[in-house]
Amino acid sequence: MIVRMEWLNYHHLFYFWTAAREGGIGKGAAALRLSQPTLSAQIRALEQDLGERLFEKAGRGVALTEAGRLVFRYADEIFGLGQELRETLGGGRTVRQxxxxxxxxxxxxxxxxxxxxxxxxxxxxxxxxxxxxxxxxxxxxxxxxxxxxxxxxxxxxxxxxxxxxxxxxxxxxxxxxxxxxxxxxxxxxxxxxxxxxxxxxxxxxxxxxxxxxxxxxxxxxxxxxxxxxxxxxxxxxxxxxxxxxxxxxxxxxxxxxxxxxxxxxxxxxxxxxxxxxxxxxxxxxxxxxxxxxxxxxxxxxxx
The missing domain is CATH 3.40.190.290 (D-Maltodextrin-Binding Protein; domain 2)
Structure with a gap:
């Protein structure tokens, strides 16, 4: 029997993680050197894939929803491990705290x-x-x-x-x-x-x-x-x-x-x-x- 895997789009996840880490869509777009509409579209694609809203309006900006905070925590682990892998293969000696x-x-x-x-x-x-x-x-x-x-x-x-x-x-x-x-x-x-x-x-x-x-x-x-x-x-x-x-x-x-x-x-x-x-x-x-x-x-x- 062939088991079909549902793959997560890690490009979309990375864009979301950067926006959340930088404190909003505008700052995230600047860090990624993308336009705000382009970044917003990538994050909406991730939301549709996960079936959850990740950001919500808060005053003049946005804030993470409960689902957004959970996804950000997983993304932090995923990209932290990726950086650790690169440093390890590159000869670095990284100890994950x-x-x-x-x-x-x-x-x-x-x-x-x-x-x-x-x-x-x-x-x-x-x-x-x-x-x-x-x-x-x-x-x-x-x-x-x-x-x-x-x-x-x-x-x-x-x-x-x-x-x-x-x-x-x-x-x-x-x-x-x-x-x-x-x-x-x-x-x-x-x-x-x-x-x-x-x-x-x-x-x-x-x-x-x-x-x-x-x-x-x-x-x-x-x-x-x-x-x-x-x-x-x-x-x-x-x-x-x-x-x-x-x-x-x-x-x-x-x-x-x-x-x-x-x-x-x-x-x-x-x-x-x-x-x-x-x-x-x-x-x-x-x-x-x-x-x-x-x-x-x-x-x-x-x-």
């Missing part, structure tokens, strides 16, 4: 993320880190299309989610409250009651830490004067350093927060916990770099 694509929830403290990722970069054969920060929902969508190897987030994947993925608890720790020295000197009374009516800098509504802090404040009858709400934890701490208000941070990085932002630790928010999960499509974490992240979390980040 492994990659680790990590999605980082924007709710996570950046100091803690750095401590978690650092061991992966110190492996004997360290990967090239591709770190993408975004809302958890969009990161999980990228995980589903294999655009990411793992997603680090503050909450586990919903059991009702249609995404077939698995939660791996990396660790948990307590949470403390911090303030600038000037704000701390103005507090009167015992902690945490002295925080009632004080200015506060809080994570956005809907995050796991915000829900826990709201419950803790309600239990202790703390009525915060909310100055700002932030998705970026580093920006929140910068405002805290400037005296904008009290703020919370995990105990696992308390020493770094005090040293880097020159703030005072006021006390522990009893019962409030910070948790970090690694969400992957594998029931067991197989990527060596992700295993290094897990092991470091358990042995010293959350120890």
């Amino acid at each position: 492994p990659q680790l694509a990590v999605g980082i929830s924007d709710a996570l403290p950046k100091l803690m993320v750095q401590k978690l990722l650092d061991p992966a970069l110190k492996l004997e054969d360290p990967p090239r880190l591709l770190a993408r920060e975004d809302a958890t929902e969009r990161l999980l969508a990228a995980l589903a299309t294999q655009d990411l190897d793992v997603v680090l987030t503050d909450r586990p994947l919903d059991p009702q989610s249609r995404l077939k993925a698995f939660n791996h608890l990396l660790g948990e720790c307590g949470v403390s409250i911090f303030a600038s020295p000037a704000l701390a000197r103005g507090l009167r009374g015992a902690f945490p009651g002295d925080l009632d009516g004080q200015p506060w800098l809080l994570p956005l509504q809907g995050t796991a830490l915000r829900r826990a802090l709201d419950q803790w404040m309600g239990t202790h009858r703390i009525r915060p004067r909310i100055v700002g709400e932030f998705s970026d934890s580093a920006l929140l701490k910068a405002f805290g350093q400037a005296g904008g208000g009290c703020f919370a941070a995990p105990d696992a990085i308390a020493a770094e927060v005090v040293r880097q932002y020159r703030v005072k630790r006021l006390g522990t928010a009893e019962g409030v916990r910070e948790r970090i999960y690694a969400v992957s499509v594998d029931r067991r974490l197989r990527h060596p770099a992700v295993q290094a992240i897990r092991d470091a979390a358990r042995t010293w980040v959350f120890a």
Whole structure:
């Protein structure tokens, strides 16, 4: 029996890859020394061949669709291997560096993320880190299309989610409250009651830490004067350093927060916990770099 192979047009794929890598049709056409209509026609031919749209309009330009991001990732591998083959046959000694694509929830403290990722970069054969920060929902969508190897987030994947993925608890720790020295000197009374009516800098509504802090404040009858709400934890701490208000941070990085932002630790928010999960499509974490992240979390980040 003769099996008919459906061949991919690699010329079309190369044109698409170049346009995506350069950041658009116009820049891609300039890099390839083609007219924009010619390049657009080549990419449309590839879309028709694959049965998927690869670009979509975004403002005045274009952006990759989900299918486009997946095709670009495969194209990156294909043409990277082709270049490696040429260098090898030409007498070069090329070692292909492994990659680790990590999605980082924007709710996570950046100091803690750095401590978690650092061991992966110190492996004997360290990967090239591709770190993408975004809302958890969009990161999980990228995980589903294999655009990411793992997603680090503050909450586990919903059991009702249609995404077939698995939660791996990396660790948990307590949470403390911090303030600038000037704000701390103005507090009167015992902690945490002295925080009632004080200015506060809080994570956005809907995050796991915000829900826990709201419950803790309600239990202790703390009525915060909310100055700002932030998705970026580093920006929140910068405002805290400037005296904008009290703020919370995990105990696992308390020493770094005090040293880097020159703030005072006021006390522990009893019962409030910070948790970090690694969400992957594998029931067991197989990527060596992700295993290094897990092991470091358990042995010293959350120890």
